Amino acid sequence: MAEVKETLLTAEGLEKLKQELEHFKSVRRMEVAERLKAAIALGDISENSEYDDAKNEQAFIEGHIIDLENKINTAKIIDETTRRNTVQVGSKVRLLDKAYNEEVEYVIVGSSEADPFNSRISNESPVGSAIIGSKKGDEVEVSTPDGPVIFEVLEIS
Structure with a gap:
């Protein structure tokens, strides 16, 4: 089964x-x-x-x-009430795109709730899956069709 x-x-x-x-x-x-x-x-x-x-x-x-x-x-x-020091599903994260020196903010959600136009990305998306488990200050490389992108985790809430 x-x-x-x-x-x-x-x-x-x-x-x-x-x-x-x-x-x-x-x-x-x-x-x-x-x-x-x-x-x-x-x-x-x-x-x-x-x-x-x-x-x-x-x-x-x-x-x-x-x-x-x-x-x-x-x-x-998803238990959204517990404070976490690592990125998990339910986390709200602020990232710095190192190439463009631009900050972005996302909420990591399950694929059923993903809405990239409203900054809700899936834990299965390239960025979501790459940052799961990372901590504040970590630099994470994300593979994209245009090549790797490096994000720094600035804040997790």
Whole structure:
């Protein structure tokens, strides 16, 4: 039997997934059911693009519901309350990009909560995986497609 992979989440992230699941089950399913009903009312469904579109959307919604349920059922909540002296999932870190002498700040989260545009990077991302376990003052080399990048860990909270 395949090993079940844990989904690392913050308590906030788990709550967001539960709300999204509820929305998809109660609202989105009903919307697509209405679209299907309207498409069937148009007549012959063998050449009905409205019906085909609604069936495709229904398949997407059902797949997304299954994905959300799996993430919720395998969720492991990240303990954000303990202070750490090493970078771990749940840590907020301030880094110095040595090449550009530019500071960046990230929160390290599980892949389900990653949102790079809001400075939430996955522990599985190149930067996230490279800095896990590092301490304040450490220099960490991250492999990127453009070559290695060196970050100094300035702060962990």
